[in-house]
Amino acid sequence: MHNPQTTPALPAALSRRHLLVGSASALATVGLSTWSSGAAAQAKPLPAAFSWKDASSVIVHSGTTIETKRSAFGTSVITPTNQLYIRNNLPTPDASIVANRDAWEISIEGVGKPRTVTLRELKTMGLETVAMVLQCSGNGRAFFPSKPSGTPWTVGAAGCVVWSGVPVRAVAEALGGLERGMRFLTGTGGEKLPAGLDPKSIIVERSVPVSAMGDALLAWEMNGEPIPLAHGGPLRLIVPGYTGVNNIKYIKRLAFTLQETDAKIMSHGYRISPPGGKGEPNQPSVQEMTVKSWINFPAPDSAPLQQSRAQIAGVAFGGMHAIKRVEVSIDGGKNWKEARLVGPDLGKYAWRQFVLDARLTTGQHVLVSRATDAWGNVQPEQRMENAAGYNNTSWADHAVTVNVG
Amino acid sequence: MHNPQTTPALPAALSRRHLLVGSASALATVGLSTWSSGAAAQAKPLPAAFSWKDASSVIVHSGTTIETKRSAFGTSVITPTNQLYIRNNLPTPDASIVANRDAWEISIEGVGKPRTVTLRELKTMGLETVAMVLQCSGNGRAFFPSKPSGTPWTVGAAGCVVWSGVPVRAVAEALGGLERGMRFLTGTGGEKLPAGLDPKSIIVERSVPVSAMGDALLAWEMNGEPIPLAHGGPLRLIVPGYTGVNNIKYIKRLAFTLQETDAKIMSHGYRISPPGGKGEPNQPSVQEMTVKSWINFPAPDSAPLQQSRAQIAGVAFGGMHAIKRVEVSIDGGKNWKEARLVGPDLGKYAWRQFVLDARLTTGQHVLVSRATDAWGNVQPEQRMENAAGYNNTSWADHAVTVNVG
Numbered sequence: 123m124h125n126p127q128t129t130p131a132l133p134a135a136l137s138r139r140h141l142l143v144g145s146a147s148a149l150a151t152v153g154l155s156t157w158s159s160g161a162a163a164q165a166k167p168l169p170a171a172f173s174w175k176d177a178s179s180v181i182v183h184s185g186t187t188i189e190t191k192r193s194a195f196g197t198s199v200i201t202p203t204n205q206l207y208i209r210n211n212l213p214t215p216d217a218s219i220v221a222n223r224d225a226w227e228i229s230i231e232g233v234g235k236p237r238t239v240t241l242r243e244l245k246t247m248g249l250e251t252v253a254m255v256l257q258c259s260g261n262g263r264a265f266f267p268s269k270p271s272g273t274p275w276t277v278g279a280a281g282c283v284v285w286s287g288v289p290v291r292a293v294a295e296a297l298g299g300l301e302r303g304m305r306f307l308t309g310t311g312g313e314k315l316p317a318g319l320d321p322k323s324i325i326v327e328r329s330v331p332v333s334a335m336g337d338a339l340l341a342w343e344m345n346g347e348p349i350p351l352a353h354g355g356p357l358r359l360i361v362p363g364y365t366g367v368n369n370i371k372y373i374k375r376l377a378f379t380l381q382e383t384d385a386k387i388m389s390h391g392y393r394i395s396p397p398g399g400k401g402e403p404n405q406p407s408v409q410e411m412t413v414k415s416w417i418n419f420p421a422p423d424s425a426p427l428q429q430s431r432a433q434i435a436g437v438a439f440g441g442m443h444a445i446k447r448v449e450v451s452i453d454g455g456k457n458w459k460e461a462r463l464v465g466p467d468l469g470k471y472a473w474r475q476f477v478l479d480a481r482l483t484t485g486q487h488v489l490v491s492r493a494t495d496a497w498g499n500v501q502p503e504q505r506m507e508n509a510a511g512y513n514n515t516s517w518a519d520h521a522v523t524v525n526v527g
Numbered sequence: 528m529h530n531p532q533t534t535p536a537l538p539a540a541l542s543r544r545h546l547l548v549g550s551a552s553a554l555a556t557v558g559l560s561t562w563s564s565g566a567a568a569q570a571k572p573l574p575a576a577f578s579w580k581d582a583s584s585v586i587v588h589s590g591t592t593i594e595t596k597r598s599a600f601g602t603s604v605i606t607p608t609n610q611l612y613i614r615n616n617l618p619t620p621d622a623s624i625v626a627n628r629d630a631w632e633i634s635i636e637g638v639g640k641p642r643t644v645t646l647r648e649l650k651t652m653g654l655e656t657v658a659m660v661l662q663c664s665g666n667g668r669a670f671f672p673s674k675p676s677g678t679p680w681t682v683g684a685a686g687c688v689v690w691s692g693v694p695v696r697a698v699a700e701a702l703g704g705l706e707r708g709m710r711f712l713t714g715t716g717g718e719k720l721p722a723g724l725d726p727k728s729i730i731v732e733r734s735v736p737v738s739a740m741g742d743a744l745l746a747w748e749m750n751g752e753p754i755p756l757a758h759g760g761p762l763r764l765i766v767p768g769y770t771g772v773n774n775i776k777y778i779k780r781l782a783f784t785l786q787e788t789d790a791k792i793m794s795h796g797y798r799i800s801p802p803g804g805k806g807e808p809n810q811p812s813v814q815e816m817t818v819k820s821w822i823n824f825p826a827p828d829s830a831p832l833q834q835s836r837a838q839i840a841g842v843a844f845g846g847m848h849a850i851k852r853v854e855v856s857i858d859g860g861k862n863w864k865e866a867r868l869v870g871p872d873l874g875k876y877a878w879r880q881f882v883l884d885a886r887l888t889t890g891q892h893v894l895v896s897r898a899t900d901a902w903g904n905v906q907p908e909q910r911m912e913n914a915a916g917y918n919n920t921s922w923a924d925h926a927v928t929v930n931v932g
Contacts, residue, residue: 176752195751196691196748196751196752196753197654197656197691197748198656198689198690198691198748198749198750198751198752199656199689199751200605200689200750200751201751202607202608202750202751202752203607205751205752242833242834243834245838246834246836246837246838247836247838248838248884249602249838249840249869249882250869250870251602251603251604251869251870251871251880252870252871253870253871284603284604284605284870284871285603286601286602286603286870343601343602343603344603345603345605345607346600346601346603346604346605346606346607346610347581347601347603347607347610348601428647429647429648429651431651431652432651433650433651433652433653433654435654464654464655464656465655465656465657465658465689465691466656466657466658466689466871466872466873466874466877467871467872468871468873469871472871475656477654479653
């Protein structure tokens with residue numbers, strides 16, 4: 123299906139992507155080291171802690187980073203847990219923390235009556251369920267020509283997941299409400315920190331605006347099961363619409379605070395820095411997701427299509443807003459047709475599935491999708507360049523090249 | 528949490544159910560053999576073909592019947608595939624039939640241009656995704672005092688599942704449309720039939736009214752993955768709103784027909800027969816589901832509640848219609864409060880999750896739920912008695928008794 127040779131007739135913006143979907147051997151020839159290292163990673167076995175993942179559906183980048191294969195995304199909206207990506211900032215805690223889930227304790231601070239609450243008690247305080255796109259801040263990094271350091275994710279550091287837990291606002295209410303003037307919701311992960319290092323330099327502690335509390339959960343269930351350890355169980359902060367790192371795993375402290383935390387992962391990590399620059403506190407933090415879509419079927423690595431008729435399908439999400447429309451082009455973005463949104467609508471934080479019933483003539487086609495959210499924001503053609511390769515929503519970067527034989 | 532002693536103050540309709548949620552040893556004492564055999568079945572290991580199921584979430588009744596534990600149902604709407612019930616009428620086919628899924632062939636008949644179509648070609652004809660309650664016709668059979676033969680399911684022969692496939696109507700259109708006068712959609716399973724028996728006596732072949740075609744799919748994906756062999760992969764007929772048996776696994780023939788099939792599973796099986804009677808073709812066939820709900824949390828087998836505040840949660844579905852309202856009673860049906868519908872609404876064929884934030888005083892409470900669908904149909908208090916124990920929607924039968932200490 124894929125052809126590693128560039129075709130001069132393709133728009134310039136797409137020729138690199140065209141290469142990226144090519145075969146690993148051809149790419150190695152033209153020197154795309156990021157991609158070829160990614161291809162090599164496909165052969166890595168699953169780390170022991172994540173041996174329950176479906177090996178055939180994922181790409182293992184490292185012991186703490188696993189990506190869903192683009193070809194493995196189905197068309198059923200929800201991403202199965204055994205295919206969902208993993209990106210952990212610290213080593214996964216010992217499984218003993220999920221041996222007695224209900225006994226897990228979290229300290230609630232910055233409220234009228236601050237105290238420690240068990241998961242058992244949280245379960246009495248309220249219940250809400252939200253479907254949400256969980257996406258790593260660096261998803262799409264592999265498409266940056268600058269080859270930023272970090273995992274070279276293509277599309278698979280994302281999934282649509284259902285979470286159940288207690289609304290953060292219900293917990294705050296039960297504990298006397300927010301202290302006056304608190305502007306941030308700060309979550310602290312319960313990972314064991316390596317000895318000999320300044321905790322602030324390593325701890326997973328992030329702040330989001332207190333306005334994000336509206337739909338935030340302290341969640342104990344994911345896709346119908348207790349949250350697996352790998353995904354933050356027994357308790358995870360869920361901030362719908364915010365990138366993965368803001369959804370604190372193993373959360374042991376939830377504080378309403380006057381200031382953002384000064385933990386390094388907040389002050390210097392996950393910042394939108396100029397190309398070549400470093401993260402600084404005055405730069406925008408990677409938090410809210412914006413409108414994005416991509417095509418999963420036909421997959422870049424599938425066999426040549428044998429029929430001219432094809433159902434071109436993919437996913438689209440708005441981050442903070444619902445999806446209004448998705449357009450699909452089969453000529454690399456010159457002409458567009460509106461795709462059909464199909465399947466259940468799981469709410470504004472979930473992704474929608476789109477389909478275009480297309481006739482493809484014999485030869486090569488560059489398929490791209492472009493989403494528009496309910497506020498009228500349109501997915502951009504170009505990525506926003508930044509040092510660490512965050513927030514790639516470029517439709518051109520996410521193109522799929524197919525051959526019809 | 529459960530107390531095997533009946534309490535005279537309970538309504539008569541509930542006392543038996545109250546017993547049913549009691550401990551197995553106590554039940555054996557009072558002679559409820561069906562339940563005690565069910566309890567014994569919990570110790571059975573998973574059959575080899577279904578070893579990938581989550582053993583801690585299911586009850587193994589036999590080599591072809593596995594039920595989801597009531598306590599395992601989460602609050603995330605979708606039922607995980609590794610927890611979903613299994614009920615196969617014939618032995619599961621050999622895994623070779625899913626070795627090359629796209630090569631699977633199905634004969635389409637009763638259309639203008641009847642022919643055999645491969646799964647590969649079906650995937651070009653259209654795409655739709657539907658979330659649907661899949662429920663065995665006999666779910667709730669364990670609550671019939673008449674102890675009908677058949678698997679003694681309580682609530683766990685049901686799940687809410689997402690299917691992807693091609694609309695049956697799109698396939699019919701692509702093949703020249705229905706032949707004139709066809710009144711039924713007849714599906715035939717591809718199981719290998721035992722030698723020496725009349726095929727009609729054993730084949731899984733069912734007919735549904737052609738009107739059910741509107742939302743029917745030929746599905747190849749379930750919950751985001753190719754349909755597992757155990758659940759009918761590579762291809763299954765999905766008739767939303769109809770009980771499990773009407774959703775033909777391994778479908779090899781889809782025919783628009785003038786008459787219902789005369790296969791025994793249709794003519795004499797799955798009929799609503801009077802108590803003590805046998806299935807006959809003139810009796811109603813078990814097809815469309817009707818409004819039903821039950822409470823999953825607190826679960827009947829959970830520990831005594833230590834707090835007076837509880838989130839009483841469960842699922843409600845209308846079969847063919849959306850859920851309009853769910854009421855919950857904490858006194859066995861004397862007084863009712865409207866529950867809150869929470870979480871994503873996956874469409875009229877899916878179940879909705881409901882929650883009541885309740886204060887429970889110290890002592891024993893009988894929790895029941897009662898759903899109303901969008902057409903105003905109300906879940907009945909009493910089951911409709913029938914010989915085989917089908918279609919149990921009684922809210923009284925589905926009560927949960929809890930103790931608050």
